Amino acid sequence: MKKIFFIIAFVILLASCNLNSGNEIEDEINVDKAKKNVEDYLFKNFEDIKSVEINDIYVSQMGGIAIDGTVNGHAEYTAGIESDLNVNSMGVSEAFPNRKEECKYRRCD
Template sequence: MQQYLFIALLTITMLAGCVGKTNSNFDEETVNKARDTVESYLYNNYENIRTVEFSDDLSDPMGGLMIRGTVNGNAGFSASVDPQEFTVNSLGEKKGFPKVKDECKEKVCGY
């Protein structure tokens, strides 16, 4: 019985550690620079971007910075940004997100 209790407590502790890591561990200057990078990336690589709005910013499990927001008022995104190089590692797009520009499909068109 004690073995099951130990396993349950260990599991809860591990889950609490994962949940506790969701807050941003980055200073305001780093977050603002990452947001500028993401905004520039979106305008340069996607069609018809009129507005970019940001919401919460979080640490990702690999120590990077996750920038979240919406474009054009309704299409959500989350971008993983390297906090050292300030490059976009990946971009998650929600339904209705604008399409990638034709010239940017094979390679990133810059920031």
């Protein structure tokens, strides 16, 4: 009886490890998509963006993904990411480049 219990416990342990591995891979894919979406958003919506650096990715206090970084080596930003991995909000420093004229009142995709 003890052998059966240990075998069942071992199988459950292996199955749970496999489930976690799948979630880690999915999380990596989501992070990569979120990074790409932030970069695309910045290049399409702001003037004179030459480079985009991503410094930190974390879960915000509201439970969403947030990405901190800099553009052009010095202007800081924080991007709020929706569950569909698109940019929902953007906080920028004073040194940040201006929005493109056509993107001031609507989002340019």
